[in-house]
Amino acid sequence: MxxxxxxxxxxxxxxxxxxxxxxxxxxxxxxxxxxxxxxxxxxxxxxxxxxxxxxxxxxxxxxxxxxxxxxxxxxxxxxxxxxxxxxxxxxxxxxxxxxxxxxxxxxxxxxxxxxxxxxxxxxxxxxxxxxxxxxxxxxxxxxxxxxxxxxxxxxxxxxxxxxxxxxxxxxxxxxxxxxxxxxxxxxxxxxxKGSGIFQITAVGVEAHAGLAPQDGASAITALAEFVIAAAAVAAPERGTTVNTGLIQGGSATNVVAGRATATVDIRISSPDEQARVDAEFDAIRVSDPRVRIEIDHAWNRPPxxxxxxxxxxxxxxxxxxxxxxxxxxxxxxxxxxxxxxxxxxxxxxxxxxxxxxxxxxxxxxxxxxxxxxxxxxxxxxxxxxxxxxxxxxxxx
The missing domain is CATH 3.40.630.10 (Zn peptidases)
Incomplete structure (x- = not known):
């Protein structure tokens, strides 16, 4: 030395x-x-x-x-x-x-x-x-x-x-x-902490917002529901945080949104928490069954x-x-x-x-x-x- x-x-x-x-x-x-x-x-x-x-x-x-x-x-x-x-x-x-x-x-x-x-x-x-x-x-x-x-x-x-x-x-x-x-x-x-950058995609059904709103299934509404549920997965006492940092979607104000995405930053302190977050995200359900939710579990850095x-x-x-x-x-x-x-x-x-x-x-x-x-x-x-x-x- x-x-x-x-x-x-x-x-x-x-x-x-x-x-x-x-x-x-x-x-x-x-x-x-x-x-x-x-x-x-x-x-x-x-x-x-x-x-x-x-x-x-x-x-x-x-x-x-x-x-x-x-x-x-x-x-x-x-x-x-x-x-x-x-x-x-x-x-x-x-x-x-x-x-x-x-x-x-x-x-x-x-x-x-x-x-x-x-x-x-x-x-x-x-x-x-x-x-x-x-x-x-x-x-x-x-x-x-x-x-x-x-x-x-x-x-x-x-x-x-x-x-x-x-x-x-x-x-x-x-x-x-x-x-x-x-x-x-x-x-x-x-x-x-370890980190994950999850991409959440909601795929709904487009329709005219004025003439036939009932025919549509809003990807934006469903994504908003998902984001609120995802925030509840956070467990700060275990070192786990969840932050939705980016959202985009829709095509026009008078169209029921057919697609929307969110990027979620997740921080964890242990592999056990990683497994829990994965399971709880997969278990989230939105109110309109016509909207499909796709989750890209992209874990970026280990703890x-x-x-x-x-x-x-x-x-x-x-x-x-x-x-x-x-x-x-x-x-x-x-x-x-x-x-x-x-x-x-x-x-x-x-x-x-x-x-x-x-x-x-x-x-x-x-x-x-x-x-x-x-x-x-x-x-x-x-x-x-x-x-x-x-x-x-x-x-x-």
């Missing part, structure tokens, strides 16, 4: 903090909504440019086409020691193109602490830039460094539908994966817990935090899912929440605290130093 000198890392991170923040702002100002392929392509080009500017050209790189989704880019920088670490993060955001123009920054808190705000800054563009700078600082420290593979994907917010195979392939080839998602108020994330593979990685992160003078590094379980869920499901070492400190993911006014940028960057750099040798060797 090799540790980077702590004091120089913190000092250097503080010295270059304005440059790190400038890179963050530049990336945030290029909008990258998950459904805007042109914006995503440009955003990934910019992210690569920033990495090359700070780290030089990678020894290996590959751009994996995303098809209907944003591409996934892998950049590998060969280290000076035997370890190999993946730094993973997504560059897509939930915010559609044009959001930045009307963005309202939040007021400083009661303590007067500065907030830096923008669409996607917290989730998770600050983390991406901090990861790039972490490797730069680790290299500059003079300590041995592992080989680092950056993986930047452009479809995480919609389920990592094209990038999941790439993430899993990379995770299998490295000793440890660090996911640069935002922290939980400074805590790393070792537990995450993530702190397994035996990841526990030594958490221990190393805590050692790095103590050396940096950051005190006891906390860990937390959260309701959101991330690409770390995929890695944990493979039984491989992974830590999530290695990125920004702030608040408001997916909310207007999301922000980071810029005064935490140096410490978060140094923490990742320090952990990279401790992973200069393979994790198995470090833990033995």
């Amino acid at each position: 090799t540790a980077s000198p702590a004091a120089p890392l913190i000092t250097r991170a503080q010295e270059v903090a304005p440059e790190i923040v400038d890179d963050i702002v530049r990336l945030v100002h290029h909008e990258t909504g998950s459904y805007d392929l042109a914006a995503l392509a440009g955003g990934l080009d910019l992210l690569r440019e920033l990495a090359v500017h700070r780290l030089g050209r990678p020894d290996r790189e590959h751009r994996h086409p995303g098809g209907a989704y944003g591409d996934t880019l892998t950049l590998t920088y060969t280290g000076t020691a035997a370890g190999h670490v993946a730094l993973v993060g997504h560059y897509d955001t939930v915010w559609p193109t044009g959001t930045l123009a009307g963005w309202e920054a939040p007021e400083p808190g009661a303590d007067g602490r500065e907030k830096l705000s923008g669409p996607g800054i917290f989730d998770m563009k600050a983390g991406l830039i901090q990861g790039i700078w972490a490797l730069k600082l680790a290299r500059e420290s003079g300590a041995p460094t592992p080989t680092v593979t950056f993986l930047f994907n452009g479809d995480e917010e919609i389920g990592s539908l094209s990038s999941r195979p790439v993430i899993e392939e990379v995770a299998r080839t490295v000793d440890a994966t660090l996911v640069l998602e935002p922290s939980a108020e400074g805590a790393v994330k070792t537990g995450r 993530m817990t702190l397994g035996t593979a990841s526990a030594p990685l958490l221990a190393l992160a805590r050692e790095a935090a103590r050396e940096l003078g950051l005190g006891a590094l906390r860990d937390a379980a959260v309701g959101g899912a991330s690409d770390a869920n995929f890695v944990a499901a493979l039984g491989l070492p992974v830590l999530c929440g290695m990125g920004a400190v702030g608040h408001g993911a997916h909310a207007q006014g999301e922000f980071i605290h810029p005064d935490t940028v140096p410490t978060q960057t140094a923490l990742v750099a320090g952990l990279l130093g401790r992973l200069a040798e393979p994790l198995g060797g470090a833990a033995s």
Whole structure:
């Protein structure tokens, strides 16, 4: 196990903090909504440019086409020691193109602490830039460094539908994966809920709404009934939530709707709850038997817990935090899912929440605290130093 000198890392991170923040702002100002392929392509080009500017050209790189989704880019920088670490993060955001123009920054808190705000800054563009700078600082420290593979994907917010195979392939080839998602108020994330994205389709019978409404069977009315019943399947006390986030249907105001769809986000904490949700959704009935309900049970991410593979990685992160003078590094379980869920499901070492400190993911006014940028960057750099040798060797 090799540790980077702590004091120089913190000092250097503080010295270059304005440059790190400038890179963050530049990336945030290029909008990258998950459904805007042109914006995503440009955003990934910019992210690569920033990495090359700070780290030089990678020894290996590959751009994996995303098809209907944003591409996934892998950049590998060969280290000076035997370890190999993946730094993973997504560059897509939930915010559609044009959001930045009307963005309202939040007021400083009661303590007067500065907030830096923008669409996607917290989730998770600050983390991406901090990861790039972490490797730069680790290299500059003079300590041995592992080989680092950056993986930047452009479809995480919609389920990592094209990038999941790439993430899993990379995770299998490295000793440890660090996911640069935002922290939980400074805590790393070792537990995450599993997630499902169900598509509900109601197929009814069209008819003229004025001349013969009795001949129709409204898909919209039936879908509304289903959505209300589905909400009752939630069991927060068991860690299960159900949210219908999108609805569309019908063809005209004077036509009884023949078709309607809803997209439902489901979060679970255990496989038992997954089975229960499946059974209870299938058991829902609507009042008009002429309407057919079709359910696509699309479970996206399995639940993530702190397994035996990841526990030594958490221990190393805590050692790095103590050396940096950051005190006891906390860990937390959260309701959101991330690409770390995929890695944990493979039984491989992974830590999530290695990125920004702030608040408001997916909310207007999301922000980071810029005064935490140096410490978060140094923490990742320090952990990279401790992973200069393979994790198995470090833990033995």
